[in-house]
Amino acid sequence: MSGRGRRYMSKRDRACDSCRVRKAACRIDITPPCYLCTLHGKECTFVQPTSRLRQPFSEVIHPQIPQQAEVDPHSGLHEVSPVGESVHYDHLMSIYGDGAHDSVDAVPEGFQDFFEGARVSLAGGFGDSTWATGLSPGSFNYPSPGPPGTRHLGDGGPSTACLPLLMQEEGPSICLDTQDEMTPQLLGSSGDMDPLLISRYQYDTSGAFHFKNLNIQSFLLSKRSIFAASREENGCNNLSTVELKQELESLVPGDIGLRLINIFERIVASDYPVLGPPGQLNPGTSPPYLLASVYLIVEPFTKFDERLCIDLAYEKPSGAALYEIINKALPYEIHAPKLCIVQTMLLLTIRPYPNPIILDSGFKWSQLATLIACAHTLGLHLDPKSWRIPSWQISQRRCLSYLIYSTDKWLALSLGRPPLLHYDNWLVTSPSKEDYPVSGLHPSAWSNIKKRAELDSLLDRVLIQLYSPRAINAIRTDYEKTVALTGPLLQELFSWHSQIVAPSSSSSDQDRPVALERTLEMNYHYIHLSICRAILRPFQHPTVEKLNNSNYIIARAQARIQTEACISTAAEFIHELKAEDLETLWPAWSATAFSSICFQILHMATSSLDRSEADKWVTFLHQVRRDMRLKADVLPCLRLGLLRVDSIFWKGVDNVFHLEEHVRQAFMSAS
Known part of the structure; x- marks a missing residue:
């Protein structure tokens, strides 16, 4: 190796042993030693074998359903969608890493080929910082002008003079949201005002660069008067x-x-x-x-x-x-x-x-x-x-x-x-402990908000994996793929719920959950019901071949048992609602949560496999309707579901649905 030069980031020549251990970029201008070995006085060798084989680029882009099913449900919230075709955010982040800690050897070959001629380092970066203007991390290998002693982007670290203003460590803080005469608007990284150019502005001591009607502070702060023509054209009257x-x-x-x-x-x-x-x-x-x-x-x-x-x-x-x-x-x-x-x-x-x-x-x-x-x-x-x-x-x-x-x-x-909103495009998806002191909330209220954030993350996975249009097209008739996806989701949901109910398991009725704890319980049942609806989806239109398949019959029976357990606990939740629960904010989606419970019971009744099952579900439906009718005047969020189900009985169940004979008889007997 001593007499042979190589191109930086060449896919033929791996990093030296020391850089591979450090997971750092191995920079060799002409011949070894590399930049880091020279800096630390180490011997630059290439004798250690590679630790693993590269993963083919096609496998990164096109993961399959069985691979998704084997992933630990707690290992990460957002993996590559098992039903999509795109490269997901987490795979791209594995390339950029958290700054300069990912080895170039870990980058899929396809990406190295692309960046080979562009002279862009995949291993350099800005550490853990996130640019206020939305710039992606990365280290460009061309120098930028500046005063003597300034560290440039290509010199292995960020230049304070080149960082967007809100990211600079020195200087007074900027009150971004309290300037009455100016309104802040984000300058995105792909907009016409290049953040790299804006970082070179000669900001004053207040941290701003002033134009006639605009100020630049990483955000674009505009005088309200410049929008007068647009407001007038749109018929917006300026009421004082x-x-x-x-x-x-x-x-x-x-x-x-x-x-x-x-x-x-x-x-x-x-x-x-x-x-x-x-x-x-x-x-x-x-x-x-x-x-x-x-x-x-x-x-x-x-x-x-x-x-x-x-x-x-x-x-x-x-x-x-x-x-x-x-x-x-x-x-x-x-x-x-x-x-x-x-x-x-x-x-x-x-x-x-x-x-x-x-x-x-x-x-x-x-x-x-x-x-x-x-x-x-x-x-x-x-x-x-x-x-x-x-x-x-x-x-x-x-x-x-x-x-x-x-x-x-x-x-x-x-x-x-x-x-x-998509996870990749929205950075704050849960509160952190640093936000608590400024919130002014009681510790128990803050704890409940943290619990809700965990449930929000699980709901995001449910919507992406089970209810996105692409997911529905891919798994709506495949019960095996559906089971592979819903299993980890149910496991994580039950784990969350067990942690919620455990501390209050021995509490008396006087200590019953109130406020957000009540709506948290509703959210839990709503997600559980949504997962069960997805589990039932592949069994909606059985064919003769499927009905003769023992695995299909067993899977359908298990799906209905799982849904029955879900609906039973949700109905018990409705039964336990009391007048004091009115002193709680039931948000807009509460109405559809309770309505979904009613309709799922109705679906289980109309799809019953025999008379005994149909009788059970019809009786159960009437019990839930009675509970909701008694409580609807106290809790208005119950009225939508009650009205929608009552309207079906008012019209006549057999006039609304195509019913099998044993189901029709069950409804007639109950009426």
Whole structure:
């Protein structure tokens, strides 16, 4: 080797022994020794055998279903989709690693071939840092100009002068979200304003570069006035904040507003800390549209306030009038959104449907889409942990990011839509312990939010692996693939639930779960039911060949037993609901969760294999309907499912479904 030169990153020549142990890039200009061996005074040798064979590139891109089934369900949340054809994020991240710790030898050959002529190092990088502008990690091997002594991108480490401003370690923090006259909008890495070029701006001591109507601080901070023409063209009237506050004050006087805010902080904020720690809202200083959204979501809880239960007993603030204030402001504000706009829209998305028997799915889904668009504009899809902004702003942004991600998953499940957010494109998918001190929440409330985040992650896998359009096309008729996918999901779900119920297993009825713990239990049953529905899917249209197959018959029986166990526990949950559970925020997707339970019981009855099974399910359905009818006046989220099932009986079951004779007789006997 001593007399032979080689090209950097040549796929024919492996790294030296020392670099292979370090899992670092082996840089040889002409002949050994390499750069790192020279730096550390080590002998540069090439005598150790390779530790493993390279995996063919085709196997990285096209994993098969059996391989997916063998993966430990706890080893990682987002593997390559077993039903997709694309290279997943985690495989690309195995190339980039966490900076300079992945050996070039670990890169699939196809990628080395691609980067060979581009002179781009796959092993260099920016360590654990994430650029506020969204730049991908990577080390480009060309020098950049700068003052003497500056470390360039190609010199093995990041240059402080070349990092986006919010990522620089030195200098004062930047209050990104509290500049009233300027609105921040993210400068993405693929936009027209190249972040590499922006990093060279001559920023002043305040951390900004000023133009006439714009400031650059890694974000683009714009004066609100520059959107005047666009707003005028779209018919957005500029109603002054003073006028909106006066209109809101005429509907909800300040003293009543303070009590409504207190209810919000006591009941809603502990489950959904959208606004940060208590004390952030004030009728005199907070935006009127944000206050209106708070008043709307707490309206069902006014009976729990000693004064409001009398003051509002005969005349409550008009929901339509409150919504009108929001609708006057939002079309104008979303041209240059701020965090208070995101907070307002998130509260409206979580809020239960105003008419509990109407599922306004089109509007609710469009509302979520607008919320996500505003969140992207503000950079909420990024993790601001390493940004040069105050710690309270970091926690506020992270909490909002997580709540938006969670809401997207549950609303997608409830409305039967593909999620709008993808794990690869949204960095904050759960809160961290660093966010807790700024949250202002009680430790038990924070613990419940962490538990919900674990369930959110599992739901994301369920939606991708079982309910994405590509997944349904691939496994809807294949019960073996379906079982291979659902087994690990059920195992992880049961493990989560066992940890939840274990601490309270010996508690008395006085210590029964309240608030978020109740909705957590509902979420558990909803995910369990969704998995069981996917398990039953391949058995919907049996053929003669399948019915003569013993494995198919056994699998179908097991699927129905699993679903029966799921529905039994969900029905018991409904039976145990009590009047005090009204003092809990049941979010918008609660209505479809309970409705799904009713319809699944109805499906099990109509698909019964014999008369005895049909009699059992029909009787069970009537029991659940009775429970829901007794509790629907107390818990409005039960009314949708009850109405939809009752309407089938009102029409006549045999007039709605094609029923086999033994099923028809079971319904007639029960009636």
